[in-house]
Amino acid sequence: MIEARGLRKRFGDFEAVRGIDVAVRRGEAFGFLGPNGAGKSSTMRMIAAVSPVSGGELRILGRDPATEGPAIRGRLGVCPQEDTLDIELNVFDNLFIYGRYFGIPAADVRERAAELLEFVQLTEKAKVKVEELSGGMKRRLTIARSLINRPDLLLLDEPTTGLDPQARHLLWDKLFRLKQTGVTLVITTHYMDEAEQLCDRLVVMDKGVIVAEGSPLGLIQQHSTREVTELRFGVADEGESHEGHAEKVADLGERVEVLPDRLLVYSEDGDEVVAKVHERGLEPVAVLVRRSTLEDVFLHLTGRTLVD
Ligand SMILES: Nc1ncnc2c1ncn2[C@@H]1O[C@H](COP(=O)(O)OP(=O)(O)OP(=O)(O)O)[C@@H](O)[C@H]1O
Numbered sequence: 001m002i003e004a005r006g007l008r009k010r011f012g013d014f015e016a017v018r019g020i021d022v023a024v025r026r027g028e029a030f031g032f033l034g035p036n037g038a039g040k041s042s043t044m045r046m047i048a049a050v051s052p053v054s055g056g057e058l059r060i061l062g063r064d065p066a067t068e069g070p071a072i073r074g075r076l077g078v079c080p081q082e083d084t085l086d087i088e089l090n091v092f093d094n095l096f097i098y099g100r101y102f103g104i105p106a107a108d109v110r111e112r113a114a115e116l117l118e119f120v121q122l123t124e125k126a127k128v129k130v131e132e133l134s135g136g137m138k139r140r141l142t143i144a145r146s147l148i149n150r151p152d153l154l155l156l157d158e159p160t161t162g163l164d165p166q167a168r169h170l171l172w173d174k175l176f177r178l179k180q181t182g183v184t185l186v187i188t189t190h191y192m193d194e195a196e197q198l199c200d201r202l203v204v205m206d207k208g209v210i211v212a213e214g215s216p217l218g219l220i221q222q223h224s225t226r227e228v229t230e231l232r233f234g235v236a237d238e239g240e241s242h243e244g245h246a247e248k249v250a251d252l253g254e255r256v257e258v259l260p261d262r263l264l265v266y267s268e269d270g271d272e273v274v275a276k277v278h279e280r281g282l283e284p285v286a287v288l289v290r291r292s293t294l295e296d297v298f299l300h301l302t303g304r305t306l307v308d
Pocket of ligand 1: 011014016034035036037038039040041042043158190
């Protein structure tokens with residue numbers, strides 16, 4: 001569906017995407033995970049055939065975006081980072097006008113709009129002005145709108161940013177169902193839980209390059225340990241820096257990361273780490289044993305947290 005080789009995006013002297021290779025297969029949910037400024041949106045806009053490629057090769061649905069932009073855009077659904085709905089219009093009309101813009105006959109658009117409103121659970125809001133909708137409803141409507149032309153490929157740029165947990169889960173459920181119907185999804189996100197939930201495969205991006213690629217589980221297995229023990233030390237121990245504590249637990253795991261507010265000990269068995277910490281007379285004020293996540297993968301690969 002998408003083939004990129006050495007893909008680059010420059011803005012003046014600044015290179016936002018610095019030669020990435022990506023292959024997205026039909027029917028998969030593919031993710032670009034990375035912090036703000038990693039180059040995800042810049043990549044997505046090239047894939048959406050709305051931003052010219054500065055270097056390298058890009059084929060979308062077997063076509064060249066430089067010469068076949070309109071044909072590509074006709075087969076894509078695009079859900080941009082910011083809602084671009086017409087807030088003066090009601091929910092149904094937002095879909096109707098968009099469908100007509102694609103040249104779909106009025107009767108077909110009506111039918112398709114009704115079907116999509118059902119899918120995103122907005123049927124009862126059909127006549128409500130968009131400005132009266134909640135953030136989650138607007139996102140669902142944007143997704144419905146992006147599906148009006150029955151796209152082969154759906155591009156979602158940060159689909160759940162700014163939504164509350166309940167709205168995010170509802171949206172994930174809708175995207176999961178879409179995937180089951182055979183739509184290929186390409187998602188950018190800086191939420192590791194979103195990437196883990198939705199993506200079959202993903203690339204981790206940082207500063208315009210890909211630093212890792214694989215399935216969420218594969219990446220975790222390759223770049224992290226099974227468990228992570230988080231240790232926080234109290235104010236009374238401030239004299240002794242986190243680095244000081246880190247030295248004392250360094251041999252308890254495969255590696256230790258020092259964050260401003262806590263230590264992360266990477267090992268296969270977190271309970272064993274906790275027992276040894278206590279045996280050594282260390283007294284953390286908070287201890288948490290958890291499974292490794294993509295956040296740990298990112299930290300290991302870049303030395304930074306995703307939310308920095
Ligand atoms: N039109 C533009 N002109 C100049 N610089 C730009 C432009 N668009 C993006 N950039 C820069 O390119 C870099 C990558 O931006 P991009 O939006 O692709 O990142 P991102 O990973 O999508 O992050 P975010 O989640 O913040 O959108 C950033 O440093 C950004 O400031």
